[in-house]
Amino acid sequence: MKKNIFFLLLSFFYAVCSAQNDEAVYLQQEHQRLTRVDSIENVIQNFIDQNISTYNLSSGVLSKITTQTHEDGSVFTQTEINESMFRVKQQQLRDLYFSQNPSIIINYIPIPIPSTTPCINNGFEDGTTASFSFFSQPFDGNGNPLWNIYNNFPTNNVGVPSNDTGIISLISGAQMLDPVTNIIPRVKSGNHSIRLNNNSGGGYDVSLMRRDFIVQSNQDHITFNYALVLQDPQGTGSHTNTSSNPYYQCRLKTSTGNIIFERRIIADRNNTLVFNSIGDGSIVYTNWNCENMDVSQYKGQTLTLEVIVSDCGLGGHWGYAYFDDFCGTKCTAPTFGSITLNPIGITCPLLPLTVSGSFTAPAGYELQNLSLKVKDLSGQNTDKIITNYTLTGSNTFSFKVKNSDFFPNAVVSNKGFDFFVTGTFKLVGQNTTTEIISQSANAGNDVTFNTTCNICDDCKNPIAN
Ligand SMILES: [Ca+2]
């Protein structure tokens, strides 16, 4: 018996030691990679400095810049046009350097996190950005895509300085308060956090951070902490409502790109559940929030978490946010409400198929409406959105999905579908709404039609004879 305990202890210490060793080796490799990124960033800056005075913008981009106006309709001064041209030239020279030197891109991709150390550098306490990747670019239409709410996904790799000078910066200093609000601490745990975007004007900047991780066998949730500081220009200039305001978004994706969780929060002073305001409400902020995503269906799989922060869509207003603790945090009750679908995971369903689930409204909110997205996983057809539903209880619902909802054109067998429910909730007594999108009901296809299925409404038998 004693011998058994001895070997048990020995193997435990061996496991601990080898995990510690894996951690040290991983961090050392990541430090080497980040050192290479630093020197590449220096080379790129030199390339920009050497070429910017002789670099010419295309006539199309030039005419966009010279004819652009402020959000209030006033024209740009010559100084502002020059500044704008300088920024676009910088961006284009940076893009040019990457396109001429594609081999540098691999240095911006983190080494996969070892399965023995899933929480490594989860809160940047290594003092580096090891295990994370970063992207940022403006969505200004000047050779870049146009800003399109919740659809701005930067692909340009960026380095992350630790001296608070970047569009994305590593933040240090446990006691420091955010300089705009002077209220929220810039770091949630330990001595470091990350800030996406900054408050140096609008400029359509969108920044994205990504972490790939393997869901552990004993892991049911992935969590992280975040604090938002966004301008809310609604009611001023061209911002007649909130639809082009700065925003925050997070997405959890499978290795094949299926989105299994998404949250979207737009700057809105009337959304008092989420935001506090400064002064007249032109700046809104949150305290540190905890995001909590159910990953219990994805054990052993590699998932990708993306967090995104965007400036406003009209060019004049900024938004930024701090992030920390991308692992190992326990969230309390979901402040922002939730929608859960009942598991389905069926092949050859009898149609119409009932899709049911439950919801919890965010505190202070009531349900306005629900819709069901029937996502064609082949991408062949536009996803059908069903807006008819039945409330089967005070917080439960069901949808009926017909043959024509799956197959708007001809019936095609060998197809898979996922379901997502979007709930719109309304602040009681106000016009402010907030949206929650459910995860899909099952890992893998929620519904599969194979060649044996009898695909018709009110068929008697799910299998074709
Ligand atoms: Ca931290």
Ligand SMILES: [Ca+2]
């Ligand atoms: Ca900006």
Ligand SMILES: [Ca+2]
């Ligand atoms: Ca699914």
